[in-house]
Amino acid sequence: MLPSGVHFRGHAEEMRLLRTGPQRAALALLVLLLVAFPFFASTYVVGLAITVAITVIAVAGLQITVGMAGLLNLGQSAFVGVGAFTAAALYANYNVPMLPAIALAGLASGLVSIVFSLPAIRIRGLYLALTTIAAQVVFPIVVLRLPTAWFGGSAGIGLDRVQIFGVAVETPSRFYFVAVAVMAVMLLIAFNLQRSHVGLAFRAIRDNDIASSVLGVQLGRYKIMAFFAGAVFAGVAGGLYAFYIRYVTTDQFTIWLSIWYLGMLIVGGLSGPLGAILGTLAVTVLQELIHWGGNRMMAAMPQLSGGVIFAVTNIVLGAAIIYMLIREPHGLNHRWSVLKSAYRIWPYPRA
Amino acid sequence: MYRFMQRKMSGAIAAGAFALLAAAQPAQAQSTYNVSISLDYSGPFAAVMDSWYGGQQSVFDWWNETRGKTLGVKLNVKTYDMRYDASQVARTWPQILADDKPIVFLGMGTPDLVSLMKRLPGDKVPMIMGTAMVGPLWTANGWHFSFRPTYSQEFAGLFSYLQGRLPEKRALRIGTVSTQGIPGYVDQVNGVVKLAQTYPDRFVVANSQWVDNTPINVTSQVRELLAAKPDLILVGTNTAQVVATVKAIKELGAKVPVVTSSHNGLTEVAKAVPLADLEGSYSVFAFAPSMDPSVTAAQTFEKYNKTKGTWGLTAAQTAAQALLATAAIERAIATVGPTKLTGQAVYDALEGPAFGPEHFQGLLKSVAFTKEAPFPTANLSVKAVTVKDGKLVPVTADWMVVPELPKW
Numbered sequence: 001m002l003p004s005g006v007h008f009r010g011h012a013e014e015m016r017l018l019r020t021g022p023q024r025a026a027l028a029l030l031v032l033l034l035v036a037f038p039f040f041a042s043t044y045v046v047g048l049a050i051t052v053a054i055t056v057i058a059v060a061g062l063q064i065t066v067g068m069a070g071l072l073n074l075g076q077s078a079f080v081g082v083g084a085f086t087a088a089a090l091y092a093n094y095n096v097p098m099l100p101a102i103a104l105a106g107l108a109s110g111l112v113s114i115v116f117s118l119p120a121i122r123i124r125g126l127y128l129a130l131t132t133i134a135a136q137v138v139f140p141i142v143v144l145r146l147p148t149a150w151f152g153g154s155a156g157i158g159l160d161r162v163q164i165f166g167v168a169v170e171t172p173s174r175f176y177f178v179a180v181a182v183m184a185v186m187l188l189i190a191f192n193l194q195r196s197h198v199g200l201a202f203r204a205i206r207d208n209d210i211a212s213s214v215l216g217v218q219l220g221r222y223k224i225m226a227f228f229a230g231a232v233f234a235g236v237a238g239g240l241y242a243f244y245i246r247y248v249t250t251d252q253f254t255i256w257l258s259i260w261y262l263g264m265l266i267v268g269g270l271s272g273p274l275g276a277i278l279g280t281l282a283v284t285v286l287q288e289l290i291h292w293g294g295n296r297m298m299a300a301m302p303q304l305s306g307g308v309i310f311a312v313t314n315i316v317l318g319a320a321i322i323y324m325l326i327r328e329p330h331g332l333n334h335r336w337s338v339l340k341s342a343y344r345i346w347p348y349p350r351a
Numbered sequence: 352m353y354r355f356m357q358r359k360m361s362g363a364i365a366a367g368a369f370a371l372l373a374a375a376q377p378a379q380a381q382s383t384y385n386v387s388i389s390l391d392y393s394g395p396f397a398a399v400m401d402s403w404y405g406g407q408q409s410v411f412d413w414w415n416e417t418r419g420k421t422l423g424v425k426l427n428v429k430t431y432d433m434r435y436d437a438s439q440v441a442r443t444w445p446q447i448l449a450d451d452k453p454i455v456f457l458g459m460g461t462p463d464l465v466s467l468m469k470r471l472p473g474d475k476v477p478m479i480m481g482t483a484m485v486g487p488l489w490t491a492n493g494w495h496f497s498f499r500p501t502y503s504q505e506f507a508g509l510f511s512y513l514q515g516r517l518p519e520k521r522a523l524r525i526g527t528v529s530t531q532g533i534p535g536y537v538d539q540v541n542g543v544v545k546l547a548q549t550y551p552d553r554f555v556v557a558n559s560q561w562v563d564n565t566p567i568n569v570t571s572q573v574r575e576l577l578a579a580k581p582d583l584i585l586v587g588t589n590t591a592q593v594v595a596t597v598k599a600i601k602e603l604g605a606k607v608p609v610v611t612s613s614h615n616g617l618t619e620v621a622k623a624v625p626l627a628d629l630e631g632s633y634s635v636f637a638f639a640p641s642m643d644p645s646v647t648a649a650q651t652f653e654k655y656n657k658t659k660g661t662w663g664l665t666a667a668q669t670a671a672q673a674l675l676a677t678a679a680i681e682r683a684i685a686t687v688g689p690t691k692l693t694g695q696a697v698y699d700a701l702e703g704p705a706f707g708p709e710h711f712q713g714l715l716k717s718v719a720f721t722k723e724a725p726f727p728t729a730n731l732s733v734k735a736v737t738v739k740d741g742k743l744v745p746v747t748a749d750w751m752v753v754p755e756l757p758k759w
């Protein structure tokens with residue numbers, strides 16, 4: 001909903017991501033804040049922001065597959081792993097520069113995802129989810145069985161120096177700028193994909209695949225494309241992760257991580273890339289607060305053991321997510337839309 | 352006379368002032384250095400963290416009160432809740448470097464290794480681990496150290512001991528239960544396979560079964576394993592797998608001992624299955640068990656522990672880790688002096704000659720590092736505990752020698 005007086009002269013103008021002056025000003029302010037952030041935040045918080053940026057990319061990819069195209073994917077972490085191993089191997093073994101290595105990591109994950117997207121042509125729902133779990137199960141076994149020279153086998157791959165154009169990006173603040181820049185590019189792609197004809201086809205498949213095929217959408221092709229696009233995002237996230245942690249092994253990419261990604265997307269809202277951002281932020285902040293609170297509680301109540309605190313933090317985190325879903329089943333993205341439209345038409349009430 | 356009195360009085364005043372100053376100052380000014388420690392108070396190992404940290408804290412408090420006072424150094428311990436998460440370690444590390452400037456870092460497990468292995472040489476901070484290592488970490492020039500060799504080498508020490516006690520002269524038949532897809536677990540089996548290949552007349556891998564990471568039931572796999580007639584079953588992975596294997600052995604009416612490590616050892620398993628079902632099973636590790644009478648670290652723990660933790664295998668393991676750190680620090684002080692301690696100095700000390708058993712309060716024999724590996728590779732020995740008549744007892748009072756095992 002837009003405020004009174006805002007109107008467009010053409011479809012292209014209406015479809016713009018930034019349509020009003022205040023929207024452009026808000027984006028400029030956000031960019032300014034993101035640039036200034038590492039100068040006033042502690043190294044720990046900057047590190048947290050890097051993790052959030054990497055996770056947002058992976059969750060935005062999941063939003064394309066699950067939210068946009070309606071294809072349930074429980075193996076996103078495996079595709080992140082493929083990207084991480086590809087980027088690390090290219091950088092460490094073939095001296096491919098960091099940014100091209102990350103891009104190729106995305107491509108590699110996308111290509112691998114095609115294998116697991118083929119069943120999507122015939123099946124959907126929980127049955128499809130099972131095939132994506134297969135990706136999660138197969139990923140570590142394949143990596144460990146491949147020749148050690150490729151992905152390091154059980155040793156994994158370590159990255160000694162992380163540089164872009166000869167400049168070391170190993171400090172949190174420098175890596176922050178790389179991570180946020182890559183995230184911005186990927187989010188731009190995600191937002192644009194949503195309003196492209198491909199995004200429209202994805203949404204048509206999600207809403208009713210039989211009806212969309214009657215309308216001329218090639219189901220098989222677009223379902224594979226949806227998996228491919230989602231996995232490209234995962235691969236890019238994996239590439240960034242490899243350069244951030246500087247060591248990759250298969251046990252860093254578990255099914256639990258896939259479930260967390262899905263949880264973040266559900267909390268944020270499936271309907272758009274903004275849901276991926278809001279969900280990742282909300283769950284990360286919640287996790288941090290609960291861990292912080294848990295540690296404070298343990299310091300204040302020495303009679304409690306660490307095991308109790310850990311169990312309680314998990315219960316609280318789960319309960320908080322359930323509460324958020326009950327209160328806002330369409331995710332935080334929807335709540336944000338409601339707030340925005342309320343602000344735009346203020347002082348008049350929403351219909 | 353007046354001048355004499357004046358001189359005498361000023362002399363007395365000067366002597367009094369000196370005495371006051373001397374009384375006010377300690378015998379030697381103490382230099383303070385930070386030692387940072389990775390812990391897991393809100394992650395999967397939170398339940399054992401009190402005992403884990405208790406082992407470290409008691410050693411550092413003991414050292415500050417005794418050795419540190421003599422040497423003029425105080426170690427300030429800073430702990431960090433890393434949640435057993437590599438990302439958490441990666442984002443906390445720059446803060447540790449900036450705020451603590453530690454001379455040594457005590458790691459907890461794989462997340463610390465994964466996140467810091469490649470950073471430590473540049474940051475010039477050595478990391479000391481308390482866990483056993485794995486084959487893939489057998490690389491040169493690292494700044495990470497463990498007093499324990501690989502899991503496979505630790506198992507080899509017990510296997511060698513048991514093979515020597517077989518009633519007939521034959522190879523010890525080893526069965527393994529592990530999980531595919533987890534590099535560290537696969538590596539344990541690979542190391543044992545290498546042992547059997549190196550000493551075919553002494554060891555044979557009778558059968559290997561691959562199970563889920565946290566299985567509910569492994570009876571069918573154990574049935575197949577038992578068909579190969581193993582003398583023992585190695586489960587070096589996690590407690591869930593040991594519990595499932597022990598239950599399966601009982602269900603199948605067999606009597607085959609299970610060999611575990613320290614992290615998934617008999618004490619932990621006994622929380623889920625009766626100790627009677629573990630009769631004859633083993634836990635093996637490269638430090639003396641907590642109940643060993645020669646371990647004087649138990650008294651140190653009793654006197655200095657401020658946590659809710661109890662003395663046991665976990666505390667003994669981390670006490671040994673802390674004792675290696677203090678031994679290296681003492682050597683570094685001897686080389687560069689108490690006022691010039693750095694991470695580099697502690698690293699150089701770790702890379703120096705062997706640390707004798709006098710440093711380790713009965714927990715370790717001697718520890719020597721070379722540039723070729725981040726753990727001792729020569730003259731290795733281990734100790735083990737077993738369940739006898741429903742009680743956990745050391746297998747033998749002597750250290751068991753580990754047969755030489757080439758890289759795999």
